[in-house]
Amino acid sequence: MNIFKFAGDMTHLISILVFFLKIYATKSCSRISLKTRAVCTGFFLTRYLDIFTDFISVYNTVMKLSS
Numbered sequence: 001m002n003i004f005k006f007a008g009d010m011t012h013l014i015s016i017l018v019f020f021l022k023i024y025a026t027k028s029c030s031r032i033s034l035k036t037r038a039v040c041t042g043f044f045l046t047r048y049l050d051i052f053t054d055f056i057s058v059y060n061t062v063m064k065l066s067s
Contacts, residue, residue: 009063 019040023029029037048064055061 013063013066 019032023032051061051064
């Protein structure tokens with residue numbers, strides 16, 4: 001396992017948790033701009049499209065499904 005890939009995956013998971021905790025704590029996403037929401041949506045849609053076509057590893061699939 002590449003330590004840099006693992007560190008990047010963990011950082012990504014933490015950032016998603018912070019994002020959702022902020023929304024949960026304020027019960028609103030009013031302070032998150034429309035541009036930020038659009039970029040996040042586009043990023044997630046394009047990053048995870050290969051789950052349905054290419055199998056790389058169990059770790060890769062689990063990390064993509066968990067975030």
